[in-house]
Amino acid sequence: MTSPAYPVTNEKQNQSIWKFIFSELKPRGKWLTPFNVISIPIILAGLVLMVIRFTHGLGAVSNVTQEVPWGLWKGFNVVTGVAFAGGAYVLTFIVYILKVEKYHSIIRVTVLNGFLAYLFYAGALVLDLGKPWNIFNPLIGNSFGASSVLFLVAWHFVLYIFAQLIEFSPAIAEWLGTRRAHKILSGLTLGAVIFGITLSTLHQSGLGALFLMAKEKIHPLWYSEFIPLLFLISSVFAGLSMVILEGSISQKVFSNQLTDKNRQERKNIVHSLSKICAFGMFAYFFMHILVFVHGQHYDLLTTPMGYWYLLEMIGFVLVPMILYFYSYRNTNILLTKIAAVITILGIILNRLNVSIIAFRWDAATHYVPSWMEIVVSISIILIQIWIFRWVINRMPVLGNSPSWAKHN
């Protein structure tokens, strides 16, 4: 109904759409911000190291060994990063399936975050692959390793990127001002959401299931047949903690895009997210206790790895869980943010423990990432933040949609 009403403007927009995109590509605002000053040199260094990686082989940059073949790029950028992208599927579930409208205002930014995160984890993966030109082998051709957990994860990864793109696409349509596309794409949202949640549950747990065959290689305090379930549960509060942290940063950085009403709304959202996190962490902690009791490794608690395990479980699960409960009871937003930061550190610790630190903890030579690996890891995240900022400054993500796009 909308399109016949504005046929002329539509055509005009179509003609100038490339010009419009080109003009939007140009940077805006001040150049010499502290973030730019710090991030630009790191990104440049990272890009140089990526070139070295492809011209001299993985070993020239990375410290990975024959015993610990997955280093920081997989353990941190892929395995840890995916957990933090979990906020997208949890929030789409709450908003589109349970219809809790109060979270609607943060859904776009969360989906955008998830989408970019996945895109860049795929990038980190390409860096880490020995033969990246064969990356499409599991997707096309006759090379389906269907008995592989990684095959499953790879497919879900690709499909979920598309699902998230569809979920986010109405914002792109609003930015470009294409009304008909907006209508079509908005109609696809529910399907993409249902598909996306299903894919997420499977590959969040699938990332844990990757380590099921490394039964003797992972320290018994971290290995159990329940790794997939633990990864899935923890992705819920990992993702939401990231939403809380990212929200509090965006609120400061992009404050010009928010109205006072938005701000108040966001406080309420953070407040109720802290409750979801608290209960999620309680389930996770309880599950860990069950697994621990079931595993009967009491004697291992007094070894150095045991202390390390207790630090993770108490310092980075139990403590933030209590903080979340407490901050919810007292409506203390600052405390919620502190809990979110500790939770995020705890998830990093947990994923690195499973994939790197407790993996072949008994090997003669331990894997310690080189400075070059760390620089590349950080620059991948920084590039992601740059693109995030570019999108936020141009598309209706944090702020309100143009009036013509208001549905209902």
Add this chain to the structure above:
Amino acid sequence: MSINRRKFFKAIGVTGMTVIGFTSSASPGSKDEDTEFHGVLYDSSICIGCQACEKACAKAHDLPVPEDELQAGVLRKTSEVQRCVVNSYETSQGEVYVRNQCMHCNEPACASACLTQAMYKTKEGPVIWREDKCMGCRYCMISCPFDVPKFDYNSINPKIQKCDMCYDRIVQGEKPVCVETCGDALFFGTRRELIAEARKRIAEWPEMYVDKIYGEAVAGGTGYLYLAPVPHTELGFNKQLQNSSYPSLTKSFLYSVPSVFVLVPTLLLGIHEATKSKQNKNENHD
């Protein structure tokens, strides 16, 4: 409890798979009954640690010939340029040699881990690596309980290096190079023949062997089988490895996938519809 769960998943998974026609995700272990895997029997009691097999292997596969000598207590490892090693161990029976290379499992963890079937269990028995399919993700290295696949980190077109039991020779009816070179310590045949031969040796010379064939049960059975004069725990074998196959560890997860794909969207759609009608009612009341 876990058995019930597994059975439950299996039942549901199989149903789900037939529904979607996803039968290809069956485990790689399900081979024809009449397939005879080939393997190699290695006899520690006969091996003299001459390293001739190492050198023959290196020459046959265009790898640098290893120069380092054996020394008891010094652990040599296979690497991206060496497919097999012989090590010397000081044991209760004196110095004993052990050869290490790919075990060619009946149900290889690496092949089930590989998402492109680059690691592949051939019907003849050897587990081979196919370069044109490999992505270089190194998930096979994560999964292999014997730490066999080795990756060439310093190459821009890296290879996975591991013993392939001279697959090219086997399909032409020849023996692997190492078996061809070795006097008596290596014995090639079908797995059934090898186990019979090993049992015969144990029965005929009980003073020479402990009554155990390493590889008969470990990791669900391997293509390489070991006889030794001392318990295998004295010879650097990882005693924690399980006897059931490694791919079975991911089976229940993989089998749950089709059911998740059927049940979760249905559930989500159901909740969506339920919340929708409630909302409409509210609106009407308003």
